[in-house]
Amino acid sequence: MARQATAEKRPRRERGSINPDDIIKGAFELAEEVGIDNLSMPLLGKHLGVGVTSIYWYFRKKDDLLNAMTDRALRQYVFATPYVEAKDWRETLRNHARSMRKTFLGNPILCDLILIRSALSPRTARLGVQEVEKAIASLTEAGLTADDAFDTYSAVSVHVRGSVVLQRLREKNRATAEGPSDIDEAMAIDSDSTPLLALVTEKGHHLGAADDNNFEFGLECILDHAGRLIDEAKSTPAKKSARKR
Template sequence: MDTVEMMEVPPVAKQATAEKRQRRERGSINPDDIIKGAFELAEQVGIDNLSMPLLGKHLGVGVTSIYWYFRKKDDLLNAMTDRALRQYAFATPYVEAKDWRETLANHARTMRNTFNGNPILCDLILIRSALSPRAAKVGVKEVEKAISSLVEAGLSPEDAFDTYSAMSVHVRGSVVLQRLREKNLAGEDGHGDIDDTMAFDPETAPLLAAVTQQGHHLSASDDRNFEFGLDCILENAARLIEQNKKPARKAPARKR
């Protein structure tokens, strides 16, 4: 740091200098800068509250500089979703045929943990669910690899598709329920779900009262519910693979 920077500057002058330094020159911003800044801002205010004027202020540019590349908020969110999906796809482990059960379970758990750990990713890919053709193509390639591995493991193409689809729906449903619960709790009413707002009467619902008192949840998306559902999907797939291994019975020879 040189001598000039160490000199005391009046507060008003400091503010003016900071604003001048933060303000970018016209034409000095590009789409990558805007998308990166949008992710930074979304971490602070959320996807729902992200706006072009707020983003312009965050980046230190006029809002027209953003509209030059992204005509509306949906266009910007589509670009953010493209980037998020590519990063997510590369971070998700592959499903391997030789140990399909372990790798599919690991695939599901990693997918769930990734979304639960990144609300912005969840809002963009799962809740918003508006993928550009390019982003959708990236997702299709990853699903094709996983289903191909399940076919190699012994499932029919139809059963492999249904197994992966069931796993994917189970993961996404679990994550979205958890995310919506968080949003509801953060709202003005502060209500999460049925497990947060009521207790079961032992006289009218003795089974529900007894089980929920042990820590089970009826509608909340917790680890216990997730693992139970995942195990059911894996067990069904294992049963189908075993069935496919059994040799087909030969039809009895016709009598002449």
């Protein structure tokens, strides 16, 4: 069942004893208990033991507070994500994707702030763009064109984010206990009308589920395609040289 939006009231702080860092830290603590959707300024005031006006002094509305939380969460996420390296692009890009997914799946608050809400300050947005630039530069050094490097990294990013968001929505649907949590649970599969589906689902395959098997299959397809593009680029100069002879 979903947790109710309640917070234990702490001893009242002295006026002026709270600062933005305290508020952001408290907001993360409270979000761990009640979720981002149920986070509110009055509830946060009770959690911190201050009047709600003390919070509004620094954050005029909830969106401002969520933006500050997102900035902090993204800095933590970028720091924890391994870089893509040209000399071993396939393995490092694979690890990069797996690490992104693991980080978000392990922290629902991070997922809600960065992937679902997606509101970033200009400074944090620039930081994110710079990290993407580094990854694309490594892929071009590995042999992809700038266009193909961009499309490859973008495809990996969409694949990771889509997988995580689907899993997060599944968890939220299950928490409400209102019907099936995703398309996989809603489908009626029997061996008479859908024998192939019945065969593979009995082996543990899931249609449309953001599980490890589907994630890894999709990731390898993207990496395989990028590998073919690099191989084609390497063979093109040799073909041109042979024709000149």
